[in-house]
Amino acid sequence: MESFTEKWFGFQPEILPEQFVGRMLSARSTKTFADTDAANMAYLKARERLLNVNEWGAYTNEALADFQLVDENGEKVSGKAAKGLRIRIDIPGPGTFEGEGFDWALIEEMEEDAREDLEYVAFRVRPAANPEKKKSEVAHFYNPQSTSTMVVYRDDLSVTCAIYDRNLSANTEHTTNLADKMRNAVVGNLAASGLSGVQWQALVDALWGEMA
Incomplete structure (x- = not known):
């Protein structure tokens, strides 16, 4: 599968940027199942929960923050993560003036592929401007060169x-x-x-749902 590269930390999608400045963090949770059917079911469930961004806070009992998908105008979206959508993030504590109390990010890239023994879904998020304001200043605590790449993959079992x-x-x-x-x-x-990294670990651990 050309879309996947094996690196020092398991499999990582091609949309994962190279590390060139600042710091890097990773969170990971892996489970191995007895047969292909069980692994497929676990993959599909984790995939569904990863793409259901609006429920991330509920999955972790709000250990992270409150996440809400919005469109380019800042209107709430009830569906799943998709390229071009924004994420409105409400973290504990004071928010930004520019973000009107929130931090904002853009789902700038997404990819998905599958074959018999290897399948995955991944999307990359980058700090972005508040879509409800005309100004283009980034409304996020991270610099816009920072990214978060979310991935769920099945490698055989x-x-x-x-x-x-x-x-x-x-x-x-x-x-x-x-x-x-x-x-x-x-x-x-x-x-x-x-x-x-601590907060993201809470999320990846929660993506298993009742299987955890």
Whole structure:
């Protein structure tokens, strides 16, 4: 399968950016099943839960934050993750002025492939502007070079849920609001130092649902 590359940390999708600046974090959870039918069922369930972004907070008992898919105008979307949709993120504590209390991200790339013994779905998220405002400043605690790549894959009888954060740094350059700069410096550095990885681990562990 050309779309998949085996690297130092299991299988990773081609849409995963190279690490070139800042910090990187990864969260991963793998289960191995007795037969192909059980592995397929587990993959399909984890895939469904990964794409159901609006329920991420419920899956983790709000250990992460509240996530809401929206369209390019900021209107709520009830469906599943798709390229071009935004994610409105409500994390504990104060939000940004530019984001009107929220952090915003764009699902900028998505891929999916399958064959008999290997299948996966993945999408990449990047900090973005508040779609409800005309200004183009990034409204997120991370710099726009930072990304999160979410993936669920089945390799024969093993199913893995993983999130890869790459090129993490606080967003202090892509906003002109002083309060936002200060807030992003604190939140962004805490997240990049490891808090984001802890929270993402809670999510990948929760994607199994009742199988956990």
